[in-house]
Amino acid sequence: MGNPGKPRPVAPADSGRRMQMADLARLAGVSTSTVSRALSGSELINPETRERIRTLARKFNYTINSVATGLRSGVQRTIAVIVPFEKASRQSFADPFLHGMIGSLADALTERGYEMLLSRIDADxxxxxxxxIDSGRAAGVILIGQWRHHDQLNAMAARGLPLVVWGAHLPHQDYCTVGGDNVRGGRLVAEHLLAQGRRRMVFLGDCGLPEVAQRYRGFTAGLRAGGVGLPAQQRRTVPFLAESGRQAMLALIDANPALDAVFASSDLLAMAAVGALRERQRQVPADVAVVGYDDVELAAHFNPPLSTVRQPIHEAGTALVDALLLMLNGKTAPASALLETRLVVRESSQSAPAP
Amino acid sequence: MGNPGKPRPVAPADSGRRMQMADLARLAGVSTSTVSRALSGSELINPETRERIRTLARKFNYTINSVATGLRSGVQRTIAVIVPFEKASRQSFADPFLHGMIGSLADALTERGYEMLLSRIDADxxxxxxxxIDSGRAAGVILIGQWRHHDQLNAMAARGLPLVVWGAHLPHQDYCTVGGDNVRGGRLVAEHLLAQGRRRMVFLGDCGLPEVAQRYRGFTAGLRAGGVGLPAQQRRTVPFLAESGRQAMLALIDANPALDAVFASSDLLAMAAVGALRERQRQVPADVAVVGYDDVELAAHFNPPLSTVRQPIHEAGTALVDALLLMLNGKTAPASALLETRLVVRESSQSAPAP
DNA sequence: ACGCAGATTGCAATCGATTGCATTAAGTTT
DNA sequence: AAACTTAATGCAATCGATTGCAATCTGCGT
Incomplete structure (x- = not known):
């Protein structure tokens, strides 16, 4: 290192351009072929040479340029995770459920040696x-939520793009989805609320989104089985945003002063609903039971602790990644998966209503 | 969509390997040089030829391979965003504050034409x-939180790695940070609680983390100015996890039955604290005032709405990205930035304590 | 001393796009 | 009609690493 009289300090720490294999080869007095093989642990290289080169690499913080490697080998170990948002509402990224999902995906990808390119994209x-994909920046795509773009997704699948979607399984669907059993989730909530003696329910959520629509379907089906209806003034279309949820809930309270239960299509909306109920002096759960969806971490620590339908986020991440990798290897689109879904009853929906 | 008689839907559009510039050149009857120039809009190319090639490219969904471009040009438009976690507690990704930060960074990067590589990394x-960086997968790194690794970060900065950290500005710091004014934040909370007539405070947070330590310093300084102390049994070291927060708060209540205010070093902890207080039949804010930190979106919709110190997350994302880009261009590490910090008083800390 | 196996290492082509320079074709000048 | 512009396009080197094949060297058998 501190050799006096160096003609040109090749790359001190890194004063100039990045060190590359040729530099290391020069330093070691061998060819780049040898360096390449040494670093990859090839048996062809003399163990001593190999060790010498590796030591040198470590000493100079040399790491193989993975752009060049990627070009040469043609393999790409980056997966794009896309969080679509709706321009109109800037909707989506605020939901804690997404956060959990991203974390779970990050873990699953890292475990399998892939990198995660995260991107928000205008759903339109x-x-x-x-x-x-076409530009080779990612090997495959995981899309969180299908939003209102079923047909576009089908078109993308038809083009053979390696794509997996978190969302609902729909009829005439050519792309692969992984999702919870939303219909069952909705039905479980209905049954639970009915069992608690609730009758005058309201529903919060945007049925334009397939997942929400399925939850709604299951919910109303469950209610119908119990002889309870859900007329139009007891629903509200609302994006997954706290403030929107609050506004919608206030309107629902005003339109249905006697309501005794709320099913919100996400925990975020449920929490906002609790706030709105509180503003209108309704007690949760004494006056009004509230049930959310997702079981985000905070749900258990909310005040009151929130009943909700659990989405198995950890399995979801694993399942999404595995499905995508299968697609990348096998070329055969794996079947869509439906994950287990179950109701977690906490305080917010427990006690009987005041008659 | 439901087209009957599809032979094999696997990859009709491009059966086989990905189309590349040479293919397009062949189709257009020109050389790749011409295609390259046509697609980049060079004036050298005949407008008609240019348009013809572009149309062809669109028709075949051809997109320039950005791995090859990246290799040739040597520029990398990917920034790594690192969320360190502590192995012991799996701590960190659960915090909604992080989520907001990631969203804000994603926006700022996209706006400037960069991609975001998101990675969780063991803080150790x-x-x-x-x-x-060395491998060229990212041009620079944004690290969220400095955790307990000030020295390592200094070492990385010394190596000249393009690195910006969200966190506290510390003495003897060679890397660039962007962060809120944590000391001021802590002091504001102290002053507010004192003004509400509270005297028996407790503090929740891990002072091993520089940001938390600064909040604590500001807090105790503010209390001291009001003649109030904070003995050891009124603090609790706790990671940013809801369940840990709950446990710690329960312990604090038992150790300080007469406490009348809580300062939690994050909103997540504050929410967990409210839950714990509720478990022990303490009213918030009647019996105990609670103040959090961050002002995450949910804070305003919590029950009761949470008083908290606002961190300007949007500015933070912008500032972090701008600082990093400056570093990448100018080679000169920009000065660390301190963002505005202000107290948002909501219900959870409002009314006077029962005397 | 010659030939050959085995162990190491180097040469050069390759991945896909870009770009300086050369080349060709068409048009203009004298 | 020769000389010369100008416009449009192609050739070939380049980015940094990898790898099939060839080259070199050592040692050994005879």
Whole structure:
């Protein structure tokens, strides 16, 4: 190192350009072929040479340029995770459920040696997703939520893009989804609320989104089985945003002063609903029972602790990643998966209503 | 969509390997040079030829391979965003504050034409971060939180790695940070609680983390100015996890039955604290005032709405990205930035204590 | 001393796009 | 009609690492 009289300090710590294999080869007095093989642990290289080169690499913080490697080998170990948002509402990224999902995906990808490119994309320009693949920046795409773009997703699948979607399984679907059993989830909530003696329910959520629509379907089916209806003034279309949830809930209270239960299509909305109920002096759960969806971490620590339908986020991440990798290897689109879904009853929906 | 008689839907559009520039050149009857120039809009190319090639490219969904481009040009438009976690507690990714930060960074990066590589990394192996840069997978790194690794970060900065950290500004710091004014934040909370007539405070948070330590310093300084102390049994070291927060708060209540205020070093902990207080039949804010930190979106919708110190998350994302880009261009590490910090008083700390 | 096996190492082509320079074709000048 | 512009396009080197094949060297058998 501190050799006096160096003609040109090749790359001190790194004053100039990044060190590359040729530099290391020069330093070691061998060819780049040898360096390459030494670093990859090839048996062809003399163990002593190998060790010498590796030591040198470590000493100079040399790491193989993975752009070059990627070009040469043609393999790409990056997966794009796309969180679509709706321009109108800037909706989506605020939901804690997404957060959990992203964390779970990050873990699953890391475990399998992949990197995660995270991107928010305007839901109306989903086709830019295809460019991620076509340009080789990602090997595959995991899309969180299908939103209102079923047909576009089918088109992308038809083009053979390696794509897996977290969301609902729909009829005429050519792409692969992984999701919870939303219909069952909705039905479980209905049954639970009915069992608690509730009758005048309201529903919060945007049925334009397939997952929400399924939850709604299960919910109303469950209610119908118990002889309870859900007329239009007891529903409200609302994006997954706390403030929107609050507004919608206030309106629902005003339109249905006697309501005794709320089913919100996400925990975030449920929490906002609790706030709105409180503003209107309704006690949860004494006056009104509230049930959410997702079972985000905070649900258990909310005040009151929130009853909710659990989405198995950890399994979800694993299942999404595995499905995508299968697709990348096998070329055969794996079947869509339906994950277990169960109701977690906590305080917010427990006690009987005041008659 | 439901097209009957599809032979094999696997990959009709491009059966086989990905189309590349040479293919397109052949189709257009020109050389790759011409295609390259046509697609990049060079004036050298005949407008008609240019348009013809572009149309062809669109028709075949051809997108320039950005791995090859990246290799040739040597520029990398990917920034790594690192969320360190502590192996012991799996701590960190659960915090909604992080979620907001990631969203904000994603927006700021996208706006400037960069991609975001998101990675969770064991805080004890921060050096793997350097490999991201050395291997050319990312042009720079944004690290969320400095955790207990001030020295390692200094070492990385000394190596000249383009690195910006969200966190506290510390003495003897060679890397660039962007962060809120934590000392001021802590002091504001102290002053507010004192003004509400509270005297028996407790503090929740891990002072091993520089940001928390500064909040604590500001808090105790503020209390001292009001003649109030904070003996050891009124503090609790706790990671940013809801369940840990609950446990710690329960312990604090038992150790200080007469407490009348809580300062939690994050909103997540504050929410967990409210839950614990509720378990012990303490009213918030009547019996005990609670103040959090961060002002996550949910804070305003919590029950009761949570008083908290606002961290300007949007500015933070912008500032972090801008600082990093400056570093990448100018080669000169920009000065660390301190963002505005202010107290948001909501219901959880409002009314006077029962005397 | 010659030939050959085995162990190491180097040469050069390759991955896909870009770009300086050369080349060709068409048009203009004298 | 020769000389010369100008416009449009192609050739070939380049980015940094990998790898099939060839080259070199050592040692050994005879």
């Amino acid at each position: 320009q989903l086709d830019t997703v295809a460019a991620l | 192996q921060l050096d793997t971060v350097a490999a991201l």
